[in-house]
Amino acid sequence: MKYMILLYGAPAVEPAYGTPEFAKMMADFGAVSAKLVADGVLQTGEGLQGVETATSLRIRGGKVETMDGPFAETKEHLGGYYVIDVPDLDAALRYAELMPPAHWGTVEVRPLMNYNPAGT
Amino acid sequence: MSQAAAQAIAVTRALNAVMRDDRGRLIAALIARLRDFQLAEDALQEAAASALVHWGRIGLPDNPHGWLLKVALRKAIDRLRGGAREAQKSADLAVLAVGELDETEPDMIIDNRLRLIFTCCHPALELKSRVALTLRTLGGLSTPEIAAAFLDAETTMGARLTRAKAKIAAAKIPFVVPGPEDLAERLTSVLTVIYLIFNAGYTAGPAIKRDLCEEAIYLARMVNQLKPCEAEVEGFLALMLITHARRAARTDDEGATVALADQDRTRWDQAALDEGVALIDTAITRRCAGPFQIKAAIAACQVAGDEPDWPQILALYDGLLRYEPTSVVALNRAVALAETGEIEAALAQLAGLAQALDDYQPFHAANAELLARRGRNTESMEAFDRAIALAASPADAAFLLKQRAKLQK
Structure with missing residues (x-):
């Protein structure tokens, strides 16, 4: 069963670059990534640049509308994600707990849609 | 009455009895095999419909439970054959083909029900959904019964149940007893759900048909049986037994609530009290304290001897505050303090809680009572009025009106 672990954080409460807290966060991310690889569950994962770099788009009445900024103006933004393959939700939640943003932001766990049931 | 009609009635009765008493066990066994709540429910429903036809013709089977299980499983297989795509179908059927269905083995039944309650009470589900799903699958209550409670x-409750079942399937919430690292937290969730069921029954009183207090005690007994020697589970069951033992004395002939001190003790269920007190005594010897054990010990102190041991109760509330530092526990502690004679000190503590508990009926009731004891009648009246306006049940409102009337004399 594949799950996406979405990492939401708020820039205002995240550890600032150059502080010991920032160094610890990076070390923790390194540790959790290494564990996902070692456990053989990691499918993919990326960090995203800040929302100030985001561009949103929608098509209405056949016309493309391009907008500066993220989909929604909220305090917490999507900052990165992992996709893991584990037996069930409990296993996915155990990895989600290890994600550094769980301490100051929110970690969301979503099962991926299964387009190919025969492949399971 | 014709032979056939008599037979039909007997069969219907027997079927209803099995479906009422064994529904939880049957569903647990089916979900264990099918891993699909909705499919299990639908299959059991179909099996019950064919039981009505077949049992009417051939008479009651020796083992109605086993009959229903076997037929329900066959119905499920039919549904899977008819519905799914080829690849999924063979995968599902492979799961079903693992050995003959032997659910008569007691260990298997017990294990399945325990796994089922942990699934229903999984923290990934909304709390209210956990309560509803537990009542539906383990208590065997119908959707209308749960909605009424x-x-x-x-329709809202039906939609909630459907959503919960769909999430269990889609997010793959496992059907397992959690491992040691998660057990404490998950057991707390299970006990919280059962406690909410108990409280719903306590508040509703006889207003609803099924006694939810008894349902909760049944579920707590089950967990205690399946997971023996857990001090908090024992304390939890003890708390409910002691509380429920007083139900007959809790309201007077006019339906008004009766305060503990004024209750007719001959109307208490002594057997249930004894069982509860024995359980909490056992739990305490395990030396693994927890909030439910403390609450049960408080309840036990309130019913032991001729009158409650207030200094002991006060000490227990101090202990409870360490686990649950909430305004409600602080309120109860202040009441215990007043009962030891420290009324002024208790009133001072209540004043500190006034803002946090402004919408909480028991706060105003306690405040009114203590103000009255100090002869501050005008303030007491105001507090009674506030409490009456907030009363959750007619029984409580009737009690408060009586207390207020005493003040006017």
Whole structure:
């Protein structure tokens, strides 16, 4: 069963670059990534640049509308994600707990849609 | 009455009895095999419909439970054959083909029900959904019964149950007893759900058909049986037994609540009290304290001897505050303090809680009572009025009106 672990954080409460807290966060991310690889569950994962770099788009009445900024103006933004393959939700939640943003932001766990049931 | 009609009635009765008493066990066994709540429910429903036809013709089977299980499983297989795509179908059927269905083995039944309650009470589900799903699958209550207990529309409750079952399937919430690292937290969730069921029954009183207090005690007994020697589970069951033992004395002939001190003790269920007190005594010897054990010990102190041991109760509330530092526990502690004679000190503590508990009926009732004891009648009246306006049940309102009337004399 594949799950996406979405990492939401708020820039205002995240550890600032150059502080010991920032160094610890990076070390923790390194540790959790290494564990996902070692456990053989990691499918993919990326960090995203800040929302100030985001561009949103929608098509209405056949016309493309391009907008500066993220989909929604909220305090917490999507900052990165992992996709893991584990037996069930409990296993996915155990990895989600290890994600550094769980301490100051929110970690969301979503099962991926299964387009190919025969492949399971 | 014709032979056939008599037979039909007997069969219907027997079927209803099995479906009422064994529904939880049957569903647990089916979900264990099918891993699909909805499929299990639908299959059991179909099996019950064919039981009505077949049992009417051939008479009651020796083992109605086993008959229903076997037929339900066959119905499920039919559904899977008819519905799914080829690849999924063979995968599902492979799961079913693992050995003959032997659910008569007691260990298997017990294990399945325990796994089922942990699934129903999984923290990934909304709390209210956990309560509803537990009542539906383990208590065997119908959707309308659950809706009535929580004052919800039937369709709303039906939609909630459907959503919960769909999430269990889609997010793959496992059907397992959690491992040691998660057990404490997950057991707390299970006990919280059962406690909410108990409280719903306590508040509703006889207003709803099924006694939810008894349902909760049944579920707690089950967990205690399946997971023996857990001090908090024992304390939890003890708390409910002691509380429920007083139900007959809790309201007077006019339906008004009766305060503990004024209750007719001959109307208490002594057997249930004894069982509860024995359980909490056993739990305490395990030396693994927890909030439910403390609450049960408080309840035990309130019913032991001729009158409650207030200094002991006060000490227990101090202990409870360490686990649950909430305004409600602080309120109860202040009441215990007043009962030891420290009324002024208790009133001072209540004043500190006034803002946090402004919408909480028991706060105003306690405040009114203590103010009255100090002869501050005008303030006491005001507090009674506030409490009456907030009363959750007619029984409580009737009690408060009586207390207020005493003041006017």
